[in-house]
Amino acid sequence: MTKGRVIKNYNGFYYVDTGAADLTECRRRGKLKTKILVGDELEITELGDNKGVIEGLLPRRNALRRPAIANIDQMFIIMAAQSPDPNYFLLDQMLMTCEYAGIHPKVCFNKCDLNRDRAEEYRDFYAKCGYDVYLVSAATGDGIDVIKDLLPGQMTAFGGPSGVGKSSLLARILGRPLTVGRVSEKIGRGRHTTRHSEIMLLDEGTYVVDTPGFSALEFEQLEPRELLRLFPDMLAYSGGCRFSSCLHRSEPDCSVKAALAEGKIQQERYDSYCKVLDSILERKRNSW
Numbered sequence: 001m002t003k004g005r006v007i008k009n010y011n012g013f014y015y016v017d018t019g020a021a022d023l024t025e026c027r028r029r030g031k032l033k034t035k036i037l038v039g040d041e042l043e044i045t046e047l048g049d050n051k052g053v054i055e056g057l058l059p060r061r062n063a064l065r066r067p068a069i070a071n072i073d074q075m076f077i078i079m080a081a082q083s084p085d086p087n088y089f090l091l092d093q094m095l096m097t098c099e100y101a102g103i104h105p106k107v108c109f110n111k112c113d114l115n116r117d118r119a120e121e122y123r124d125f126y127a128k129c130g131y132d133v134y135l136v137s138a139a140t141g142d143g144i145d146v147i148k149d150l151l152p153g154q155m156t157a158f159g160g161p162s163g164v165g166k167s168s169l170l171a172r173i174l175g176r177p178l179t180v181g182r183v184s185e186k187i188g189r190g191r192h193t194t195r196h197s198e199i200m201l202l203d204e205g206t207y208v209v210d211t212p213g214f215s216a217l218e219f220e221q222l223e224p225r226e227l228l229r230l231f232p233d234m235l236a237y238s239g240g241c242r243f244s245s246c247l248h249r250s251e252p253d254c255s256v257k258a259a260l261a262e263g264k265i266q267q268e269r270y271d272s273y274c275k276v277l278d279s280i281l282e283r284k285r286n287s288w
């Protein structure tokens, strides 16, 4: 049996990178019931002629829901320093979506040529929350090498809201337009312009994946108690609350609110937490 990773799912076939020069075109065994995602690591039986059968999935380390991608080693949330202007709640929602998937993301501010001061403000803020923040400009090339150096041996995903310059940034990082990939050359399909998630194989063991349609979870569906886990900077202070059921909103003797008062938790983060908590509680009230 051979181990490999699903790079692309197309027309019912899974294209698997086994480290060989060519991808292996696989179908799944009928008895295999689990849904297979792009990024999944699996065991295949090779049938020769770059064809194979998927025998089973290796355990998943994490999985994004939208788009569905498994086993992301690192994820960058891209924001713009300006146009579109960043905002804390939007970025918090994207960070929460990653944390929910089991991914502690990094943050990258693009368009720093337009407003470096604001990018630095955000960098300092999110560094205090425990996130690595990178300042770049796809226009000038500033900071791009630092990102490139983080890629070898990893599967890296890039996500972010529309218009932040994700395509420009990826083109800079990859040194070529996003719509032409080595993967599609390998499959022999040449140029393609569809934007479903497809992993680009840069080098052995180095993958880059775009996340078209990446958007925040519908947090209303979460349980109130699940929410704090999505804010690692606040979770760290929750151990000392008087009530084990504390939602850190209006309960007395709350160690999260104490940390907020002492400036150990930043107000904007707590505000994001409360905003989402309120929408969850509102949904619960309405469903009774």
Ligand SMILES: Nc1nc2c(ncn2[C@@H]2O[C@H](COP(=O)(O)OP(=O)(O)OP(=O)(O)O)[C@@H](O)[C@H]2O)c(=O)[nH]1
Residues within 6 Å of the ligand: 110, 111, 112, 113, 114, 136, 137, 138, 139, 140, 161, 162, 163, 164, 165, 166, 167, 168, 169
């Ligand atoms: N000043 C400046 N403009 C940039 C930079 N990066 C991208 N842009 C511009 O921002 C606009 C959006 O860039 P795209 O790369 O298309 O952005 P995108 O995030 O892929 O956009 P979607 O396709 O909507 O997801 C374009 O007009 C780019 O020229 C940058 O670093 N600085």
Ligand SMILES: [Zn+2]
Residues within 6 Å of the ligand: 238, 241, 242, 246, 247, 248, 249, 251, 253, 254, 255, 256, 257
């Ligand atoms: Zn509390």
